[in-house]
Amino acid sequence: MITVIRKNSAKNSSRNSAKDSAKDAGKDGPEAGGDVRLSGISKTYGSFTAVRPLDLTVPQGSFFALLGASGCGKTTTLRMIAGLEEPSSGTVSLGEQDVTDLPPYRRPVNTVFQSYALFPHLDIFENVAFGLRRRGIKSVKKQVGEMLDLVQLGEQARKKPHQLSGGQQQRVAVARALINTPRVLLLDEPLGALDLKLRRQMQLELKRIQTEVGITFIHVTHDQEEAMTMADTVAVMNAGRVEQLGPPADLYENPRTTFVANFLGTSNLIEAEVDSRSGDEIVLTAGDCKLVLPRARCSGPTASGGRVLVGVRPEKTSLTHADEAGGIPAGRNRVTGTIADSSFLGVSTQYVVDSPVCPEFEVYVQNIDRDPRLVPGAEVVLHWSPAHTFGLDAAQDIDAGTGTVGPDEGMAA
């Protein structure tokens, strides 16, 4: 009994200071106190490794997205930050404080659960007020009302969770965590059940709150578009490991693994061999094609004879009918092939080209002047600027990351 009381009072004091610092951060700009630092953190269940030893720093006040296929350990990572799962190794720090051994109720962190986890015996109002009440705040009515209005559930305040739709429940879950203005908010696919319009609206709302209050958001999602549009930093996870981390555009333009190249949008990968080096560029051969690649953009071997996967994004490639191949400016990378399939997407047309060096080369062509000869069966030349080319180590599985998410039209258009 006594220990419980002592813990609670300690919790209250740490809570208040956390709340204050979160507010200060919003006013006075970022402070070092709110960085989330994971050092060598891992989780194993029996002999199964859900999260491999992981080092990650999320700066105070940033919007961090964790992107990855189902079952790659995203939820497990979040749960370790929240304190709901004990790491098998490594530590979690918030700012200067090592919180690895702190129970969840003493961490200035709130979670939006993937399964919502709303309290079935409490109405929506009380669900949202739960965190405030536990911290001994008496007058919660105004705050809860504002929060419910924010997620457009003001009318439903006195309903029980089971009387709401899935999307409404999800918004309650977001409101229940957000109202506490924690130092770090963990969001486990918080918008998954919403329709497109509401999802966009909530994305904007979350982003606005995040910038206004200066809360650090760690946002788990399946939706690469959501990750790219909302986050300052995206980490792509695969099989319990962070494959690559960086600003969304950087990740998209310079993938360093085939998984990232295929998981974020679509990439055309060509198996090639390093032929020679000339200055800042590498010259490679694939079949009878000669391809040029800036050395700085190659994460694979650069010595001659090394095997490299040459990659280019579909929207950076141009398509020219073979009859006009002479008009293609010199110095561009070229690949020949025949159109296997074309689909009209409105803004652009997607072509799948069968080439000897890449069986399913995808290209998006803006629908400005449509060439009537570009129909399935036509001989074409694909060409792109060497500057838009990236190189990956060919030792990896060329198909890693495909199939989990199809080609993303929104990104290509």
Next chain:
Amino acid sequence: MTFLRSLSRRLKRRLVVIAGLLTLGYLLLPNIVVTVFSFNDPKGRFNYEWQRFSTDAWTDPCGVAGLCGSLSLSLQLAAWATLGATVLGTMTAFALVRYRFRARGAVNSLIFLPMAMPEVVMAASLLTLFLNLGAELGFRTILIAHVVFCLSFVVTAVKARVMSMDPRLEQAAQDLYAGPLQTFLRVTLPIAAPGIAAGALLAFALSFDDFIITNFTAGSTVTFPMFVWGSAQRGTPVQINVVGTAVFLVAVLCVLAAMVMGNRRNRRRAS
């Protein structure tokens, strides 16, 4: 033809209602008889034939020697047994669902033994146990015996509820700054409450009207069921019907109160 068909359709639609009313009548008939005969003024010592209306028994329920004493004893027994069985049973149920310990499988099946075992066998074994321990038969031995057989019912009721409860709810509470005690009081207990209440009600009812096990372990103590049994040999006082009717009424009132409260809460929420 159409008439017949419409009649049969109407019958079919009403079938559930008719069956329900018949079952209800079947269930209520004994209670009605007991109630009616509580207003009887029997000629002899047996209250089996209707004579004439009288409220004597209702105005003097304790008029029969030993009745009110045994009734109060039974109520006390039931209250304590319910308390003991509910507390122990709830804790056992939580332990069985939440924790992995070595004897878990064994406990899980052993807890059903009192339910499965013939009551006489259990009564006899308990008596043997008490005699061997040199325990003085009486209130305490009855209470111990009652807790034993009520326990398995409480465990079953609470376990079902706890098993269907998402452990992430408690994690969510912890995430929202509720310490272990707060989490238990604000989330775990309220969600498990219907199961615990069902278990407690069952325990009370079982303990209050238990005869066989009580008879074996009571020594010279007389509980209400034992009093009824004993007096049935010599004659049945009308007061027994009064007590029976009163118990029935209290139960009905409890159910009605729960319903009214539930309705009012729903209406308040809807408005």
